[in-house]
Amino acid sequence: MNRELSKKSLRKDYLDHRKKLVSSFTERSHRDICKHIVDWLEGKNIKQIFMYYPLEGEPDIRFLCHDLKHRIVYGLPVIQNNKTMFFYSWIPGNQLKLSSLGIPEPIPSRQTPLQVSENTLILVPSLAMDFTGIRLGYGGGYYDRFLASTSTEHIMGVLWEDFISDQNLPSNDWDIPLRYAATEAGILPMKPLKD
Secondary structure (H helix, E strand, O other), X not given: OOHXXXXXXXXXXXXXXXXXXXXXXXXXXXXXXXXXXXXXXXXXXXXXXXXXXXXXXXXXXXXXXXXXOOOOEEEEEEXXXXXXXXXXXXXXXXXXXXXXXXXXXXXXXXXXXXXXXOOEEEEEEOOEEEOOOOEEOOOOOHHHXXXXXXXXXXXXXXXXXXXXXXXXXXXXXXXXXXXXXXXOOXXXXXXXXXX
16 A cells, blocks of 8 residues: 555544544643643753644643743744744743644744754654654644754654554654654654664
């Protein structure tokens, strides 16, 4: 089977499965994921966190902003017309605008563009992941393109525990394996086949 057809089929299956489970994802489930991320950050010199604005059924990691005690710069993605993704600073409560994809994002003219450094944690929304760190996203390729241009090792997929696959997910040469998975059950280190 063609890899892209396989990904498309898996994506539909995982989305259907998540829709069935969405009512079971309580505020506690979202907070548990954030607590595990906060615990993982302990002793690390992370100064900025690139987040995402959650879509229906995705873990809501905005609770991190309330849970972290030390000063962190938060960033949310902005998709440019050329399908390139950049992160801009975001302070909870700041006004956001709806992107062409219907996702709330910072208003670039009012926020500071952020650069990835070794002190950046990138939290990646993930529909599914396998234990090699391969992520199944939504098919736009925004995160794959963005991650290809970064050098940080602190890249963590965020998803529900039910969506960690025991089987290897289909991948392409451009797929960037993630180093960790954050679920409501804890943080899992991944074992990438390629670096």
